[in-house]
Amino acid sequence: MPKFDSLPVPDSQKRIVPLDYTEIRNKIVSILGSGSGQRGYGQTVASSAVFSGNNITKLQWDLLRYDIINAKVHQDGVLPSIIEAGGYIGYGPGFPNINYDTISEQAITDKFSIGDGQSVLSSAISQERTGSWSTQSQCTLTVTFANADEARYFFNSGGKLRFTSTLSGGTTTSQYNAWYNLLNTTIGTINFGAITPVIVNFYTLTTAYQTVYQTTASSPYSANYYAIEALCNCTDPTNVNGTASTITFRVTWRDDYTDIDVLSPPYDTVNGTLKIQIDEVKASGSMLPSGSFSITSPGYSISSITAS
Numbered sequence: 001m002p003k004f005d006s007l008p009v010p011d012s013q014k015r016i017v018p019l020d021y022t023e024i025r026n027k028i029v030s031i032l033g034s035g036s037g038q039r040g041y042g043q044t045v046a047s048s049a050v051f052s053g054n055n056i057t058k059l060q061w062d063l064l065r066y067d068i069i070n071a072k073v074h075q076d077g078v079l080p081s082i083i084e085a086g087g088y089i090g091y092g093p094g095f096p097n098i099n100y101d102t103i104s105e106q107a108i109t110d111k112f113s114i115g116d117g118q119s120v121l122s123s124a125i126s127q128e129r130t131g132s133w134s135t136q137s138q139c140t141l142t143v144t145f146a147n148a149d150e151a152r153y154f155f156n157s158g159g160k161l162r163f164t165s166t167l168s169g170g171t172t173t174s175q176y177n178a179w180y181n182l183l184n185t186t187i188g189t190i191n192f193g194a195i196t197p198v199i200v201n202f203y204t205l206t207t208a209y210q211t212v213y214q215t216t217a218s219s220p221y222s223a224n225y226y227a228i229e230a231l232c233n234c235t236d237p238t239n240v241n242g243t244a245s246t247i248t249f250r251v252t253w254r255d256d257y258t259d260i261d262v263l264s265p266p267y268d269t270v271n272g273t274l275k276i277q278i279d280e281v282k283a284s285g286s287m288l289p290s291g292s293f294s295i296t297s298p299g300y301s302i303s304s305i306t307a308s
Helices: 018-032 058-076 098-111 150-158 174-187
Strands: 119-133 137-143 158-169 189-192 210-216 227-232 248-254 268-282 301-303
Touching: 018 058, 018 098, 058 098, 058 119, 119 301, 137 210, 137 268, 158 174, 158 248, 174 210, 174 268, 189 210, 189 227, 268 301
Parallel strands: none
Antiparallel strands: 119 268, 137 248, 137 301, 158 189, 158 268, 210 227, 227 248
8 A cells, every 4th residue: 555645645735835936926026026128017016035944924925916916907907806815825726826826927918908097198298380391391209218127117017109190270272181181080199109019119129210100191192191210229239128218209291292283372382280299108006005006207308390
């Protein structure tokens, strides 16, 4: 007959060792805490590290539970289905080790998500120009964070920059109408974030301008286009590791269409008030057991809109 100590131990009777707790904690802290690269919201974590040989207390599991809740409420806007540690803490699906690990893995998958009610929208900066232009209007926006970590926290936690351009008050011509419809109706708001747009975003920027967004007017004015380009001061070939602290955007309204009626006003020009508005979406919300989700906004500066 087998010896008693050679028999397998049921999950419910296994002892929770520091390694079990630490592996789960490392996952959620990489998202909610400072993390690195494309992980990390920069928030204060409630849980603390444990060391080999120490017992894992109910309080330590409770504090880890708070960290998991804070990350998932931020991402989803609702409480996760999470177990609260009881007086006896066993090992298995009905206990924190499996439940907390599963939710922490999901938090890693959803790291860039931001739930309803977990952000604030505010006006960052704007610029406008009233007058006429025939070939091109252009301006540059500089977004400056205190350091690369603050930039990572902003975008990792779901922060975005929103660009909206409008045209108003000009002489109603076919070309003016084409620009008006393109800017005021067709385009709407363009978002820039950690993984938005898919091709050129915060983590795919380089030190050279790349096109974040570009679209053309409808025929016969398809030679006219609106474009947003961006570059950053990353220290690597690309910003894949989040080393940038400054982003520069170049906004261009390009008019390559030649108006047929060039003998009467406004000739081959578009006039009116051309405006660019940049808004900021920033993570916010309450945290458990106390405190608030805190993200530092960058500084914004924008050039005048030049025209030719």
